[in-house]
Amino acid sequence: MALAAARRVLLQAGSRLGRRGAVDGARRFSNKRVLVEKEGEAGIAVMKFKNPPVNSLSLEFLTEFVISLEKLENDKSIRGVILTSVSRARPWVRSPAPGKKKKKRKQSSLAPSVLDSLEGASPAGGCLMALTCDYRIMADNPKYTIGLNESLLGIVAPFWLKDNYVNTIGHRAAERALQLGTLFPPAEALKVGLVDEVVPEDQVHSKARSVMAKWFTIPDHSRQLTKSMMRKATADNLIKQREADIQNFTSFISRDSIQKSLHVYLEKLKQKKG
Amino acid sequence: MALAAARRVLLQAGSRLGRRGAVDGARRFSNKRVLVEKEGEAGIAVMKFKNPPVNSLSLEFLTEFVISLEKLENDKSIRGVILTSVSRARPWVRSPAPGKKKKKRKQSSLAPSVLDSLEGASPAGGCLMALTCDYRIMADNPKYTIGLNESLLGIVAPFWLKDNYVNTIGHRAAERALQLGTLFPPAEALKVGLVDEVVPEDQVHSKARSVMAKWFTIPDHSRQLTKSMMRKATADNLIKQREADIQNFTSFISRDSIQKSLHVYLEKLKQKKG
Amino acid sequence: MALAAARRVLLQAGSRLGRRGAVDGARRFSNKRVLVEKEGEAGIAVMKFKNPPVNSLSLEFLTEFVISLEKLENDKSIRGVILTSVSRARPWVRSPAPGKKKKKRKQSSLAPSVLDSLEGASPAGGCLMALTCDYRIMADNPKYTIGLNESLLGIVAPFWLKDNYVNTIGHRAAERALQLGTLFPPAEALKVGLVDEVVPEDQVHSKARSVMAKWFTIPDHSRQLTKSMMRKATADNLIKQREADIQNFTSFISRDSIQKSLHVYLEKLKQKKG
Incomplete structure (x- = not known):
């Protein structure tokens, strides 16, 4: 079964904390939904998502994403990863689609520093990607928003x-934002601490590189051990309850009432755009 | 025994999470200390406290309060509750009186959204009421304060x-405020995050309604499940240690030294007012 | 063995929560590295560190520090302690020196209020001292910084x-600051909440006294019980894992790669100053 297979892939990725030796010499690798460009001298890899129309976190996408991360973790020339989207105009990660998704992304196990340069809307899964990064830079465009809008x-x-x-x-900001499904525009995202920096749209990439340079001044092993210390409890808790959570979600999302609720929301979205 | 009976009432209220079907058709119900006015079309109930002189959280008051909440939870026409005080001029909840109190209010189990419109001083129990709500609006009157002043x-x-x-x-703001027994005036309460909004005194009610309207745009089940997820651990911890906590408090508050300390404080209050 | 002996001393100090009766009448006591001046009428003791060149948290220093604190806890005339440094020009606590240190300072058990008046750089151990206090006042000198710079x-x-x-x-501010080893100058330390107040350098002492006076308006037992409630879980967790933590640290710090890393850092510091 595809879902079970993907989970195995994700679990394997999640269970490994160190870096292994296999060096990947390629300057660039790509598959259908994830494009990776390595800047070897700088020690940076840029990972671009290209899963149109809205970078949905589908099983296929997540599988490619995890494999790409694994490759980078095993590549000694790479000390940091920048996540971004190929297409600026579109939201790069879509709201959840029932039955197609496993948001069980590995956490805390990434060896390199990870930066998220947010150029587009980042609801739900997009926000999840951002939260797992070490630093979040958002383009200063009031049309872009970030947040967990599940309640909507x-x-x-x-x-x-x-x-x-x-x-x-x-805790309090999260409680309020989760109840209301708040999507924060850049200024509010910065104020509440959801992103670390807001910069003009054409400076997101250069800013990401300069921030990465600052993180590279720290010995890798100190930074990695510190990150693990900060996130281990949360990640362990996820791993411990993973199966129960998947069962709960699958059963919840399959209910007629919830499917109807999702349908109503998607119709609203269509009308907005139409 | 009155205390034990009240605890049973509160426990029963606390153990029920869902909403039951019994619809209460009355537009208004009231008992000695709690007045409830329902605005059926809007789906809102306004709960007014009238326990003079200072809305003390006495056993009688809490019993009436819990029963009123239960009625509203079972009333399908009500989606949100606004807490307020009948008398503006007076603090609506009094500082603890030894031996008369059970601050074991149920938490997290309330189906409707709850808003607190704070028009008066809210020390100790008043602040407790506010903390258990989903949103806190405070009247912009520097004479009003809110906080946990137990240490005083x-x-x-x-x-x-x-x-x-x-x-x-x-954590840090709470540690400092609890050690010093800080009572925050509106601007400081807003800054520290103890209230969500400060508005002119004559706009508290209209603001409460407009905020409630915003919360009503969220599907009730999403909001309730989210609230439960956010508060369950804290509520479970209270329930688990309830008996031990009651024993500790009763024994602590009965000590001569503590009674004397309370007496000194109450004398100071009298002199201030006299 | 000196280390084991020191740990015993620290454990004994940490295991006692109450105040005992033995009154110490001396106006001033001192040993090699810690000077204590008592201001009996005010109920304040000023504890000055004088462990040149940088108030390193050596075993000898920590032993003297704990003994001095014990004396003050047993002295009924003292309700509060102000920590400071004899020498202003120098950082008052040095970065960790391998094998010479036991940062197992007792927590939460101090009866009197403790204020830290920060006049100098406070990296690592200096920041630790500050964190365990009830209130932190920092001199407004941009040359002074405070933070946990271990990762550097x-x-x-x-x-x-x-x-x-x-x-x-x-959590988020700590994660970022710990990964980057951030040392905050006064304005930033205030903004992130690491210190409670920044005042001109010549007013640090008077401010410390006026803040202490405010804390003295709270009954001692309320304040102490509140502090214990706020810090007990954290302190218990330290005590529970103390042995394992010492083993881990000793083994980690003894590695050749880590010793080399420390050496590189110290060389950089020398070049900066030279």
């Missing part, structure tokens, strides 16, 4: 996503 | 009240 | 120091 869809953010939200913006 | 009285806030304080304003 | 040295802050950091500045 009639569903609930899973506990492990909530935990990352609380760790990042605090 | 020579006593200590119970752990479960501390937990709610930490969840709302963060 | 190629090491990692221990979990119990991280816990205190998170409690004080929140």
Whole structure:
């Protein structure tokens, strides 16, 4: 079964903390949904998502994403990864689609520094990607928003996503934002602490590189051990309850009432755009 | 025994999470200390406290309060509750009176959205009421204050009240405010995150309604499940240690030294007013 | 063995929560590295560190420090302690020196209020001292900084120091500051919540006294019980894992690669100053 297979892939990725020796010499590798460009001298890899129309976190996408991360972790020339989207105009990660998704992304296990340069809307899964990074830079475009909007869809953010939200913006801000499904425009995202920096849209890439340079001044092993110390409890909790969470979500999302609620929301979205 | 009976009432209220079917058709119900006015079309109930002189959280008051909440939870026409006080001029909840109190209010189990419109001083129990709500609006009157001032009285806030304080304003702010018994005027309460909004005194009610309207745009089940996810750990911890906490408090508050400390504080209050 | 003996001393100090009766009448006591001046009428003791060149947290220093604190806890005339440094020009606590240190300072058990008046750089151990205090006042001199810079040295802050950091500045701010080894100048330290107040350098002492006077308006027992409630979980966690943490740190710090990393950092420091 595809879902079970993907979970195995994700578990394997998640269970490994160190870096292994296999060096990948290629300057660039790509598959259908994830494009990786390596800047060897700088020690940086840029990972671009290209899963149209909205970078949905589908099983196929997540599988490619994890494999790409694994390759980079095993590549000694890479000390940091920048996540971004190929297409600027579109939201780079879509709201959840029932039955197609496993948001069980590995956490805390990434050896290199990870930066998220946010150029587009980042609801739900997009926000999840951002939360797992070390630093978040957002383009200063009021049309872009970031947040966990699950409640708007009639569903609930899973506990492990909530935990990352609380760790990042605090308990009260997370409670309010999760209940209301708040999508924060750049200025508010910065104020609440959901992103670390807001810069003009054409400076997101250069800013990402200069921030990465600052992180590279820290010995890799100190930074990695520190990150693991900060995130281990949250990640362990996710791993411990993974199966139960998948069962709960699958059963919840399959209910007629919830499917209807999702349908209503998607119709609203269509009308907005139409 | 009155105390034991009340605890049973509160426990029963606390153990039920869902909503039951019994619809209460009355537009208004009231008992000695709690007045409830329903605005059926809007889906809102306004709960007014009228326990003079200072809305003390007495056993009688809490019993009426819990029964009123239960009725509203079972009333399908009500989606949100606004807490307020009948008398503006007076503090609506009094500082603890030894032996008369059970601050074991149920948490997290309320189906409707709850808003607190704070028009008056809210020390100790008043602040507790506010913390358990989803949103806090405070009248912009520098004479009004909110906070947990237990330390001023020579006593200590119970752990479960501390937990709610930490969840709302963060660990460091809570530590400092609890040690000093800080009562925050509106601007400071807003800054520290203890209230969500400060508005002119004559706009508290209209603001409460407009905020409620915003919360009503979220599907009820999503919002309720989210709230439960955010508060369950804290509530479970209270329930688990309820008996031990009651024993500790009763024994602590009965000590001669503590009674004397309370007496000194109350005398000071009298002199201030006299 | 000196290390084991010191640990016993520290454990004994940490295991006692109450105040005992033995009154110490001396106006002033001192040993090699810690000077204590008592201001009996005010109920204040000023503890000055004088461990040149940089107030390193050596075994000898920590032993004297703990003994001095014990004396003050047993002295009924003292309600509060102000920590400071004899020499202003120099950082008052040095970065960790391998094999010479036991940062197992007792927590939460101090009866009197403790204020830290920061007049100098406070990296690592200096920041630890500050975090364990009730209130932090920093001199407004941009040359002074405070923070946990372990990652710059190629090491990692221990979990119990991280816990205190998170409690004080929140999870996200702590994660970022620990990964980058951030040393905050006064304005930034105030903004992130690492210190409570920044005042002109010549007013640090008078401010410390006026803040202490405010804390003295709270009944001692309320304040102490509140502090214990706020810090007990963190302190218990440290005590529980103390042995394992010492073993881990000793083995980590003894590695050739880590020693080399420390050496590189110290060389850089020398070049800066030279």
